Structure formats: structure tokens, C-alpha cells
Amino acid sequence: MEKGLISVDRWAEGSQAYFLTNLRTDHTQGLSSTWAMAPIFCSRVTAKLFPFKFPNFNLSLLRVLDLGSWHSLSLISPSTGSKVTVQVMAIDAYHCPGAVMFLFRGEFGCMLNTGDFRWEKNCERAKLAKEMLLNALKDDAVDVLYLDNTYCNPTFQFPTREVAAKQVADIISSHPDHDIVIGIDTLGKEDLLLHISNALNVKIWVWPERLQTMHLLGFHDIFTTDTSLTRVRAIPHYSFSINTLEGLNRMHPTIGIIPSGLPWVVKPFEGNCKLFDSLLTSGHNRSKMSSKGGKQNDKSNGNLESVKRFHKYVYSVQYSDHSSYLEIEEFIKLVQPTSMKGIVSSSSCNVDPFYYFGRICGINQPSQKLDNEHQTFGRGVYSGIEKKRKRVGRLGFYLSRVTVMRRGRKGDGLVEMPSATYINIAVLLKIGLEGDRNVYRKENARALD
DNA sequence: GCGATCAGTT
DNA sequence: CACAACTGATCGC
Numbered sequence: 248m249e250k251g252l253i254s255v256d257r258w259a260e261g262s263q264a265y266f267l268t269n270l271r272t273d274h275t276q277g278l279s280s281t282w283a284m285a286p287i288f289c290s291r292v293t294a295k296l297f298p299f300k301f302p303n304f305n306l307s308l309l310r311v312l313d314l315g316s317w318h319s320l321s322l323i324s325p326s327t328g329s330k331v332t333v334q335v336m337a338i339d340a341y342h343c344p345g346a347v348m349f350l351f352r353g354e355f356g357c358m359l360n361t362g363d364f365r366w367e368k369n370c371e372r373a374k375l376a377k378e379m380l381l382n383a384l385k386d387d388a389v390d391v392l393y394l395d396n397t398y399c400n401p402t403f404q405f406p407t408r409e410v411a412a413k414q415v416a417d418i419i420s421s422h423p424d425h426d427i428v429i430g431i432d433t434l435g436k437e438d439l440l441l442h443i444s445n446a447l448n449v450k451i452w453v454w455p456e457r458l459q460t461m462h463l464l465g466f467h468d469i470f471t472t473d474t475s476l477t478r479v480r481a482i483p484h485y486s487f488s489i490n491t492l493e494g495l496n497r498m499h500p501t502i503g504i505i506p507s508g509l510p511w512v513v514k515p516f517e518g519n520c521k522l523f524d525s526l527l528t529s530g531h532n533r534s535k536m537s538s539k540g541g542k543q544n545d546k547s548n549g550n551l552e553s554v555k556r557f558h559k560y561v562y563s564v565q566y567s568d569h570s571s572y573l574e575i576e577e578f579i580k581l582v583q584p585t586s587m588k589g590i591v592s593s594s595s596c597n598v599d600p601f602y603y604f605g606r607i608c609g610i611n612q613p614s615q616k617l618d619n620e621h622q623t624f625g626r627g628v629y630s631g632i633e634k635k636r637k638r639v640g641r642l643g644f645y646l647s648r649v650t651v652m653r654r655g656r657k658g659d660g661l662v663e664m665p666s667a668t669y670i671n672i673a674v675l676l677k678i679g680l681e682g683d684r685n686v687y688r689k690e691n692a693r694a695l696d
Numbered sequence: 697g698c699g700a701t702c703a704g705t706t
Numbered sequence: 707c708a709c710a711a712c713t714g715a716t717c718g719c
Contacts, residue, residue, distance in 0.1 A: 432711060485712050
């Protein structure tokens, strides 16, 4: 497609219409409350959450696309000045609340951008999305597929979220006298918390901003910010550490659960390509986790465990909002794109989807260089001006002794609450919470529910 | 004071 | 080269 028409999850100047697949921060890098360039199209749920994330945003620039129907946009070709009609359909991506894929068609052909998506089998919502997609495509072929390739590697196998949610509930019910903390992000994994609440008949504690989000999403009774009402707490992933768990255990027996598609590696590893050796050997060497719940893996999970107890206090469960390798394969087989491109261009291990699925596709892979120059689709983070990050990605960092020791030296952070949104152990232990009314003020305090 | 960018955390 | 997702500090305006 011609440059200068549309952008998906990218917020650089030069397009006439912008599309937002979901509200998580890796898709909104570059977007801010002062945005005034052009209309932004998104789903109804995203639009509802939008002002909470971008408080003074000019909402007249927001355009809601209802799922499953075509919308026409009239744009101007920057090169010829003539009118260009672009049609777009939003389809449920079943990732986090509000997440959608965008299907475009026009003179340029047919393009599908999945945003972040999960493509689970045998799930009602996914079936609906599949029908919607097939209906929309009919005889059209997808010329270019922009794909959530986060887990586009055969190593990434994990069960459906329904199965994983049961595993989490099993872990919790097998620890009846423990407090539970679960690490989550600002959006996503709501279904997991709902399942826990239903299965175990408990309320779920969340931090105040997250409660506002839950209210905006229409969940009014299940979640609470009152620590006395429940032993199950969802805390920001960011605040979840071995250190935190050890601190909590000094007060009351507590276990932590991290729901993530990333399989855990026990030891930090060196270099890139050793990642998968490391994963495989860790799977063989490690003692089996003792889930009392019985069934651990569905058959799609192969022989990799999806529940791991990698620390005295910490379990990880492979609950993922991104598609597994097999689901990606399923999706590509369904769509049969002529060419495709991963929207996550970050990992040397998540290689180009063409490496695994090229054969399924029609003809050829778009030139990498050409594509980077004219790319208008993707995650904002990886856009245009590429920043040089020095950090070294390490899946094993959670158990890095260096990290634990360094944090230990810094102190426990038991009292100070420097920021409005930072949730630390002090909040969980209710230390300094009562007297500190500043903790949750700031801009987000204007609740929208 | 704001937003973009950088650096650092889990 | 490169985990994803997030926060806090810093810098330029």
C-alpha cells in the first residue's frame, strides 16, 4: 500500500488515519493526550478505556469501529492527489479487553493486521472471530498478513487459557491457608481472575487504578481494594519479585503465581541461541512441580510442563494472551496469506514467521529492507527511528542471584511510596497505607466509573 | 509542567 | 542487535 494513508499502532506523522489494536503500552508508544494529527480508529471497549489512559485526550478524534462490519474511509493519495477508498473491518483478537485485528481492503489489495491476538480452538469467542474473518474474506485472498509473532517458535507451546486458569485455581485451592498474589499488567488476564473468583467463590483484590479499569469493563462485584475481604490479590507484575514474596512470608504464608506464556528458565543463560537448549534441558532436569490438581497439561502442551514451581513461594503458569506456535500455524493455514510479516521484530529467537510457515503462503516474502522503510504497520516501539537499547534480554533473570542480592542491598522499600501508581510490599502489608492519602491521588484519581 | 527519550525493573 | 510490559529519571522545550 502507498505510504501516507494509514498506520496501525504507529504514531509517527504522515498518515491520514490511525488504527489502534489495543491499549497496552507497547502499542501506544508515541501516542499521548495531546494527539491532534488525525482520527484514531479502535474498538468500542478500547474507546471506553481510552480516556483513563489518556486523560485530556480530544475524544472527537476517536472513531469507534464495531466488530464485524465494513467501514469506508475516503483518503487522498499523497502521490497523485486522487481519492482513495479504504475499507476496514475490526475483528475480535481475543487478546486483552478491546483488542482487535484490522482487515483492510482497497485498490492496494487486502491486508490483515492481527495486532496482538490469541487464536484458541474450541472457544466461543474465537469461533465467532473465525466466522467473521471467513465471511469478510469470502473470495478475497489476504495479500499481506501482519502477524503477532510473539511466540512464533515451536518452543512456545502452552495450553488454552481455560486449562491454564483451572491450573491456577488448583494451585490456589491446594494452598487453603496461604495468601495468594498473582502478577498481572494494567490490562489483560481478566478472564483468569474471573475464573478464580467463580471457581473458589472469592473476591479478588486489585490496586485502585486496576479497580477503576475493572469498573469500566463492567465488573462491579468481584474486585475489591479492601485487603480484608480476600486472600487472593492481583498485584502489578512489576511489583512481583522473590523479594516481595519473602517479605510477605514474614507476615503470613503466601505464594505467588505468575501467569505468562513465557516458559521459565531456572538459570540465566548466555547468548541468544542457547535459549532453547536452556529451555529444553531445564524441562528435563528440573524436579516436577507438585500440582495437586492432577491434570497438568492438555495434549497441545507436549512434554513441556505448563505449571512450574521455580521457587519455594512462586509458581508460574503458562497463561498467555498471545497465540501459541500451534495456534499461529492454525491461523496462517486458515488465512493463507500471499506474504506476511511479524509485528514483533524483536527477538532473534522469534524468527520471521516465514521461516516456519513460508511454505503455507503463496509466493514470496516481502523484502525486509523495503518493508522497514515503508512499514506503516506494527508495534509502535519498533517504528522508524530505532532506538539503541543496551539491555540484554534474559529469560532467566527472575532467579538471577545478582538481581536478588542487589535489591536486597537497596533495602526492602517497606515504607516509602514515591509514586502514585507504584504498588509495593507496603501496600500489600497495609503498612503506611492508612496515613498516606497521597498514594493514589494524581491524575488517575478522577475515576471514570 | 509536559512529552519524548533513556535507563532500569520484574 | 532485540523477552514483554512497565516505571522512574532526565532532558529539552
